Amino acid sequence: MPRIIKKDQIVEDTWVQVGASEPFPEGDILVSLERWQAEQETLQAHAGRVGLCLIGKDNPRELKGLLDQFALIAVEFPKFADGRGYSIARILRDELGYKGELRATGDILRDQLFYLMRCGFDAFAVREDRDIEDALAGLRDFSVVYQAASDYTSPIYRRFGRTGA
Amino acid sequence: MYQYNELDQQIVDERVRQFRDQVQRRLTGKLSEDEFRPLRLMNGLYMQRHAYMLRVAVPYGLLSSQQLRKLGYIAERYDRGFGHFTTRQNIQYNWPELEDVPDILAELASVEMHAIQTSGNCIRNITADPLAGVAADEIEDPRPYCELLRQYSTFHPEFSYLPRKFKIAVTGATQDRAAVAFHDIGVRMVKNEEGEVGYQVIVGGGLGRTPVIGEVIRPFLEKPHLLSYVEAIMRVYNLYGNRDNKYKARIKILVRELGIEEFRRQVEEEWEHFREGAMMVPEEEIARLQSFFPSPDYASDAADDRSFEAHAAENKKFARWLKNNVSAHKVPGYNVVSISLKIPGTPPGDITDQQMYALADLADQYSFGMISATHEQNLVLQDIKNADLFAVWQALEPLKLAWPNIGTLTDQICCPGLDYCSLANASSIPIAESIAQRFDDLDYLYDLGELKLKMSGCINACGHHHVGHIGILGIDKRGQEFYQIMLGGSAMDDASLGQWLGPAIARDEILGAVERLLEAYLVHREEGERFLETYRRLGPEPFKEKVYAQNH
Numbered sequence: 237m238p239r240i241i242k243k244d245q246i247v248e249d250t251w252v253q254v255g256a257s258e259p260f261p262e263g264d265i266l267v268s269l270e271r272w273q274a275e276q277e278t279l280q281a282h283a284g285r286v287g288l289c290l291i292g293k294d295n296p297r298e299l300k301g302l303l304d305q306f307a308l309i310a311v312e313f314p315k316f317a318d319g320r321g322y323s324i325a326r327i328l329r330d331e332l333g334y335k336g337e338l339r340a341t342g343d344i345l346r347d348q349l350f351y352l353m354r355c356g357f358d359a360f361a362v363r364e365d366r367d368i369e370d371a372l373a374g375l376r377d378f379s380v381v382y383q384a385a386s387d388y389t390s391p392i393y394r395r396f397g398r399t400g401a
Numbered sequence: 402m403y404q405y406n407e408l409d410q411q412i413v414d415e416r417v418r419q420f421r422d423q424v425q426r427r428l429t430g431k432l433s434e435d436e437f438r439p440l441r442l443m444n445g446l447y448m449q450r451h452a453y454m455l456r457v458a459v460p461y462g463l464l465s466s467q468q469l470r471k472l473g474y475i476a477e478r479y480d481r482g483f484g485h486f487t488t489r490q491n492i493q494y495n496w497p498e499l500e501d502v503p504d505i506l507a508e509l510a511s512v513e514m515h516a517i518q519t520s521g522n523c524i525r526n527i528t529a530d531p532l533a534g535v536a537a538d539e540i541e542d543p544r545p546y547c548e549l550l551r552q553y554s555t556f557h558p559e560f561s562y563l564p565r566k567f568k569i570a571v572t573g574a575t576q577d578r579a580a581v582a583f584h585d586i587g588v589r590m591v592k593n594e595e596g597e598v599g600y601q602v603i604v605g606g607g608l609g610r611t612p613v614i615g616e617v618i619r620p621f622l623e624k625p626h627l628l629s630y631v632e633a634i635m636r637v638y639n640l641y642g643n644r645d646n647k648y649k650a651r652i653k654i655l656v657r658e659l660g661i662e663e664f665r666r667q668v669e670e671e672w673e674h675f676r677e678g679a680m681m682v683p684e685e686e687i688a689r690l691q692s693f694f695p696s697p698d699y700a701s702d703a704a705d706d707r708s709f710e711a712h713a714a715e716n717k718k719f720a721r722w723l724k725n726n727v728s729a730h731k732v733p734g735y736n737v738v739s740i741s742l743k744i745p746g747t748p749p750g751d752i753t754d755q756q757m758y759a760l761a762d763l764a765d766q767y768s769f770g771m772i773s774a775t776h777e778q779n780l781v782l783q784d785i786k787n788a789d790l791f792a793v794w795q796a797l798e799p800l801k802l803a804w805p806n807i808g809t810l811t812d813q814i815c816c817p818g819l820d821y822c823s824l825a826n827a828s829s830i831p832i833a834e835s836i837a838q839r840f841d842d843l844d845y846l847y848d849l850g851e852l853k854l855k856m857s858g859c860i861n862a863c864g865h866h867h868v869g870h871i872g873i874l875g876i877d878k879r880g881q882e883f884y885q886i887m888l889g890g891s892a893m894d895d896a897s898l899g900q901w902l903g904p905a906i907a908r909d910e911i912l913g914a915v916e917r918l919l920e921a922y923l924v925h926r927e928e929g930e931r932f933l934e935t936y937r938r939l940g941p942e943p944f945k946e947k948v949y950a951q952n953h
């Protein structure tokens with residue numbers, strides 16, 4: 237069973253990602269937004285849990301009001317340099333109030349994990365050819381941050397009473 | 402200037418630790434070069450033709466004497482005794498060894514400096530008016546807002562993997578010395594009809610392969626909204642900027658494709674989601690940042706001293722320097738002294754370790770310990786008293802830092818070109834040097850008047866050739882170095898893009914072509930007319946005729 241990082245721990249992953257035309261297997265499944273929109277009826281009858289897997293061009297605002305249905309939303313990073321998923325995560329968390337598991341998948345490396353976490357991801361499926369323990373260490377690269385994001389809703393000057401010169 | 406507190410310091414220290422670990426993993430082979438590349442690029446470490454190049458951030462161009470001394474020390478200890486100031490007010494080292502870079506970053510951190518986000522597809526160093534704080538035409542000192550943006554953009558979790566690099570410039574003056582129309586975002590402090598100070602926000606400007614003059618997205622933005630508005634622009638760009646073709650990935654292309662109206666609509670819709678929230682900058686934070694940039698202790702009687710006049714009457718060299726490199730300051734009796742780094746015989750923007758040490762001392766002695774870097778690759782001592790002008794000149798002269806060519810033809814901007822850059826098609830530094838040598842007669846230069854010559858070694862336009870009064874672009878023509886000339890560009894308030902003059906010119910003829918351009922100008926100019934104005938009045942024909950007529 238593949239291992240992922242979830243809430244700072246390495247755990248085994250039970251979810252199965254379903255491709256574009258594969259039949260739905262049993263258990264917890266992860267489907268694309270496209271399939272979820274097209275095959276709602278079948279999915280509602282599915283015995284296991286259903287999670288969504290978003291890609292860069294998906295508009296998370298289409299899910300407004302529907303997010304309670306998902307125990308898991310994954311955002312796919314086809315290349316680490318494609319940073320759209322960071323904004324998708326912040327819209328899901330900060331604007332739409334999504335509370336379930338938010339998982340980054342795809343080409344994510346140790347050095348992105350800290351940023352991903354700050355944008356609201358709490359689970360990371362690191363590429364299989366990477367050292368997952370090493371990646372976990374990336375979450376602790378920095379202890380101070382300036383901006384407000386999904387982890388801190390206030391920027392540094394609100395979090396700390398800072399004084400002038 | 403801004404001083405780090407323990408939190409700011411912790412951030413740069415942790416960054417050094419992180420990079421030390423990454424370099425270690427690279428050196429022991431745990432990271433391949435492919436894997437290491439994005440990590441080093443986040444720290445301004447590029448691979449050039451012969452060696453690594455490290456680009457160090459100089460936030461909004463402002464340096465303390467202590468920092469400049471440290472930059473000199475790094476040049477001496479880790480490089481070949483010099484550094485290179487860039488068009489984005491940063492400094493580059495051309496010869497560091499990879500294993501030394503973590504130590505260099507630690508040296509920088511010890512004086513509150515870093516190389517964070519000086520490369521990569523993220524928000525780059527914030528640039529500003531080099532006369533910030535002393536310009537007579539200033540509405541408000543922009544530096545506190547630059548610092549606000551610096552902190553906001555440092556390790557921004559959402560915007561560190563943008564479609565492409567992102568540059569922001571800020572000015573607080575009515576005259577634009579920061580080229581705000583040629584940045585991804587340009588911020589201009591303005592007063593509205595009620596007399597309140599806020600920001601005019603410009604978006605989508607830039608040079609590179611597709612030069613574009615930015616457009617105003619919001620004519621007046623209230624002060625507390627600076628960060629939320631920038632965030633809205635960034636988010637729209639991050640989600641919808643082109644990621645398939647890197648030459649179409651800058652925000653200017655997105656703005657152009659959507660049109661400014663539609664782009665504005667999308668930004669303001671995004672902005673609605675968080676404009677009134679935690680991102681509003683409280684007045685106390687602005688006041689806190691402002692407290693780091695107090696007006697120095699100016700002497701009230703500085704204007705009484707006119708001793709420089711007598712010196713100028715006796716000393717022609719000093720008089721020239723005074724006339725050309727010294728400009729007005731907002732406080733009577735004080736002067737802005739520009740230091741040209743376009744010294745004949747050295748590449749534009751280069752400065753030695755010894756010059757840095759000496760300048761740091763001069764800043765301490767005469768200019769409240771501060772120096773600023775300009776986007777024209779020069780340095781500025783901002784606060785020189787009338788009484789000290791002659792002494793400062795006497796000190797600069799033997800350092801070769803009193804060359805009085807500011808604003809003239811040989812105060813040229815030039816990218817590294819073939820000498821260092823692996824993308825170059827042609828040399829630029831040797832051409833700049835030959836121009837500096839050929840036109841070393843100061844009286845001739847002064848007669849030519851204000852002239853901006855800008856040169857790039859390939860179409861990426863790091864030398865900003867599109868906005869030179871004379872722009873020169875190096876190209877490769879069947880393995881030979883050729884140069885295209887463009888005329889009529891400007892990066893100032895009268896922003897314009899230059900126009901191509903005609904066919905490319907061979908390397909050994911480019912100097913002659915520049916000579917003939919200047920001759921054409923001298924023949925056709927009217928009383929008091931600058932090169933740019935003559936060109937704008939007459940168009941390219943007379944210049945074209947002169948340059949190409951003798952080519953046959």
Ligand code: SF4
Binds near residue numbers: 817818819826857861
């Ligand atoms: S303009 Fe071209 S040659 Fe010059 S520094 Fe930029 S990329 Fe290199």
